[in-house]
Amino acid sequence: MVVGMWGILGAQAGWGQTDPWPSVGNEAKPWARWWWMGNAINEQTITQLMGEYADVGFGGLEIAPIYGAKGYEQQYLPYLSPDWMAMLRHAVKRGDSLGLGIDLTVGTGWPFGGPQVRLEDAATRVVYRTFEVQAGMPFTKKIVPEDPKQLSAPLLSLTAYDERGHAKVITNRVAADGTLKWQPTNGRWTLYAVFEGKTFQRVKRAAPGGEGYTLNHFSRDALNRYLSRFDSAFHRKPQGIRAFYNDSYEVYGADWSADFFTEFKKRRGYDLRLQVRELFSGDTTANTSRVKSDYRETMAELLLEQFTVPWTQWAHRYGSATKNQAHGSPGNLLDLYAAVDIPEAETFGSSFFPIPGLRRDSADVRNVDPDPVMMKFASSAANVTGKRLASSETFTWLTEHFKTSLAQCKPEVEQCFLAGINHVFYHGVTYSPEEAGWPGWLFYASVNFVPNNSWWPHLDGLNGYITRVQSVLQSGKSDNELLMYWPVYDNWDDADGRMMTFTVHHIDRWLQPTPFYENLQLLHRHGYAVDFISDNLLAAATVSNGRIRTSPDGTPYKALVVPVTRRMPEETLRKLINLARQGATIVLQAVPEDIPGLGNYTKRHTTFKKTVAALPGSGAVISPDVVSALQTQDIHGEPLAAHGLGFIRRNAADGTYYYVVNHQSNAVDAYIPLLAAGNGMALMLDPQSGAFGKTPCVAMNGHYGVRIQLRPGEAVIVKVGAETGGAVPDWDYLGQKLDEIPLANPWQLEFENGGPELPKSLRMDTLQLWTRNPDEVYQTFSGMASYSTTVTVDKTADPALYVLELEKVHESARVYINEQEAGLVWSLPYRLRIGHLLKPGENSVRIEVANLMANRIRDMDRKGMEWRRYHEINFVNIDYKPFDAADWLIQPSGLAGPARIIRYKSE
Incomplete structure (x- = not known):
């Protein structure tokens, strides 16, 4: 059974409904x-x-x-x-x-x-300048910024350092015009003047x-x-x-x-x-x-x-x-x-x-x-x-x-x-x-x-x-089971630079080289679902029945993992110990080395060391191998990961959803245990077509397993733990390939809409891209065209699944069988189940194909046509340079063979 694109609208979740998709706002x-x-x-x-x-x-x-x-x-x-x-x-x-x-x-x-935004409310930057002052030598410079653009920046402080590094603040010795009314009695001194500057960013x-x-x-x-x-x-x-x-x-x-x-x-x-x-x-x-x-x-x-x-x-x-x-x-x-x-x-x-x-x-x-x-x-x-x-x-x-x-x-x-x-x-x-x-x-x-x-x-x-x-x-x-502590103080405790920003473009500097990232990748490979937690958020955590709760409405977590951490506040370490004493599973990859920061360091460091001494008797687990430590605590990852599948779980009132994706180069067809499966039946939902159906689970190593069948690029949603029943059809898996029906008859290509002009229709003996035609009108066209043909199908009464498979689609297609819409083919793999629309004998096939805008833009730039006239940045390419498509290659457009209908055994 295939549900139309918007068949999910208004439906309620649950097995007893005709349509089990959640409601949509x-x-x-x-x-x-x-x-x-x-x-x-x-x-x-x-x-x-x-x-x-x-x-x-x-x-x-x-x-x-x-x-x-x-x-x-x-x-x-x-x-x-x-x-x-x-x-x-x-x-x-x-x-x-x-x-x-x-x-x-x-x-x-x-x-x-x-x-x-007045200048005083504008983005502010620190401006500093150093001066050298020596006893007995006149000082004639003004304590003002060196940058002419910052001359109006007010002085915030002036600190004087002697040759031994002793410092004193002498800001009150600077006149309004920047004149220094202070002279050291001995030695050479370095002055640090700090000003409230502006970035002048607009x-x-x-x-x-x-x-x-x-x-x-x-x-x-x-x-x-x-x-x-x-x-x-x-x-x-x-x-x-x-x-x-x-x-x-x-x-x-x-x-x-x-x-x-x-x-x-x-x-x-x-x-x-x-x-x-x-x-x-x-x-x-x-x-x-x-x-x-x-x-x-x-x-x-x-x-x-x-x-x-x-x-x-x-x-x-x-x-x-x-x-x-x-x-x-x-x-x-x-x-x-x-x-x-x-x-x-x-x-x-x-x-x-x-x-x-x-x-x-x-x-x-x-x-x-x-x-x-x-x-x-x-x-x-x-x-x-x-x-x-x-x-x-x-x-x-x-x-x-x-x-x-x-x-x-x-x-x-x-x-x-x-x-x-x-x-x-x-x-x-x-x-x-x-x-x-x-x-x-x-x-x-x-x-x-x-x-x-x-x-x-x-x-x-x-x-x-x-x-x-x-x-x-x-x-x-x-429904993520693990928390992982993000040791932000390890990032901050760095002598390099001054301000530190956590940008998307520089994760190779502040994120990927860290033990935090390394452990996260390891946990993901073993099938664990992880959320991150900060010191402030951790402070509010509680323990209930051995689970860590971070909010009244949140999902309880089975354990908290602390990667190798150099700098941790004493309050955070004490919180970890208290959670462990209350029955939470706390796994530390290593004992944190010290507290962050300089303020009141000696006293805080002493307190921290006393807290560290309490770790061994708290119940917290200290192990360099966090996966083994979790497994020893009977906390295991999802076996889905061992098959190379990506997944995420969602815990609903009537069951658990698994969203499962295959981003690998190989297909997966296997029974895989799902840790949340609680009975002998699962609901399969296809987010691509809206189709759904029920499938039996099998007992596997103390859990229930579900057959997952995904080709590269495909995804499926599995719902487990719900009550069975209701008018839900069986889920059809593609079984043995029975035969192949090539779409070998001639094709008619009609251009429907687009530009710069509609090319003439073409008749072709074999399926091919319209950009294969050397005429410029086909190579500059961007829009929609329909490929039409017929195919004879000897549709027997034997249960079988008929799948239209297209080799190359540039770039998306809407398929009609006998002038009834079969669905869209817009992502890999390019295939579509069409058995419900086929009839014995001759069938018409029409495939409406859209290409990219690229060829038409290329033509406009080659001809020097003006189409981009904007203020500010105007129009740039992906490297932020002036955009010009004139030298682009022609982008392939349309369909290329082979195209065929595969008949599979239904399982």
Whole structure:
């Protein structure tokens, strides 16, 4: 039985229903960032476009105003003006009527900033300068910054160091004009002058009315003044916004705030002014590392307490949630993600998957591949704090413009799901009026999910797949069994540099070389499902029946693993001991070496050593082999991993879901034990087609096993532990190959829509790409064409499964058998079950194929046609250089043989 694409709508979970898929609201569907270019928007186009977005299966839009297209300046609406607010209200109202949610970034472009940010509220950086002073020698220099751009920066402190390293603060000896009214009585002294400088960074890609300085994210007063502009525009009334959004932290060089010395002393317990030499030093001493660790910890706390928490409180006053990308910031990622309502990760670039036939152009490969571990910081924060959603900005620069296929999107988004993401945002969709023509307005960073894209009529395939998967991954609770402590102080305890940011692009520096990452990979290979936890989040953990609880609504964890850790606060170590004494399974790979930081070090170090001495009798397990230690505690990983399958579990009220993916080069067909299986029956759900059915489980090594049959690139959802019964059909596995029916009759190729012009129809004896034709009109065409043929089938009464298998699809196809839709073929492997539509004798086969936009864009650039005219960055390629497709090779388009129908025995 095959369920249509939207057969899941309105259905309730459970065995007793005709359709067992979970119910679907708009959050289960994919959402998209919606760029408003120049805010050149109007009600009519908003109405039209939002209807198209809803029709193709989107669940919501995230409005992001940015720079505009040239020639449309008269249509620009100033950001937050009454006219702009009227358009926002219209979009919200239109969304309500279509079931499309609306999110809104609090600003234009990124990061937060705008005309309301005065220089004193702008992003701040520390500026320092050293001077040499000698007893008996006149000092004539002024204590002012050396950089002419920073001459107005106020002096915050002046510290004098003698030749033995003794320091004293002499800030009060500096006159208003910078004259030093101090002279040493002996020796040579080095002066460190610290100023409150500015980065002078302005909002990137700002929309009209949003230009201005970037906000100081370490000052609550600056934030309040920034948000007051929105309070005025909103008249302090809710606007129907589902969530306010903050993009990845890209506040370059911001490493200070006016009150930093005061905040530091309050939090770390000592005067940083007496340690400025270490703060600015390039030395590699332990003392320098400790000072810089304290500095970084203070920065993290300020970002959390002065920006993230009050911003969330502000949003709640409007009845809205917050959605935040913490990566790139100098904060503790887990704490920042946990402080908002919807933590959001990001995928940037393309990943390598060994799926046969999956294209990955060398030009699309970046120096650091996306890593699903990075996404787990967001999903872990959601799981640990009991939040329902973890989102992702998805497909950013997946490939070069106009070259992304839906098939390339599928494993990339699956990687998000396997990392715990369950609320996907496309990057993205651009508002584009009809008069802009083809290709329309486009954002400079691909992928372009726009109605002008050739495969837009097939996007419902990807959207339907994501919707089905997310309907499951948003059900119940996360079912990860392990917690892993993230030793952020090991990162902070580093003498190199000063400010430390945890960026997506530099995980090869701060994440991948660590024992934390090494152990995580090891645990994943052994089938363990892991969430990360920070010191602050761990402080709230409790123990119940031997399980670790991190929130009232969260899933209890079986154990907590601590990788090799150099620096751990004494409070954290004491918490681990207390949890172990209360019956929790705590596994430490090694005893932590010492506390972080410099403040009150001797006393804290002594206390830490006493706490370490209590470890052996606490019940905590200390073992360099964490897997063996867990297995000794009867905590085992899922055998799925031994078969090379990716998986994630979700614990629902009536059973446990397994989402299982095969990203390998080989097929898997085996009975595999599932640790959560609790009876003799399982429910199989196909997120690609919506099909479902029940299958028996078999006893295996004390557990129940389920037959998993996946070719490379395929996924399946298995539900176990539910009550059997209801009108659920049996699940059909593909058994022995019985015979093969080639589609060997001639083909007729008709071009349906696209451009720059429709080529003439073709008749071909064998199936081949339309770009094989040397005529330029075929090689420049982007759009939709249909391949038609007939095939004779001797359909017997014997039970069998008929599968249409296509060798090469460039790039997606909708299949019709006897003029009835059989489904979409848009991802590897290119096959589709069609037996229910075949009849004995002659059958018609029509395959509607969409190619990429690439060939048409190539033709336009070769002819020098102007199609990209934007302010700001204009339009760039994946390497951020001016875009030019003139030298591209022709992208293969259409179908290539062989095409065949395979008859399999049904099992």
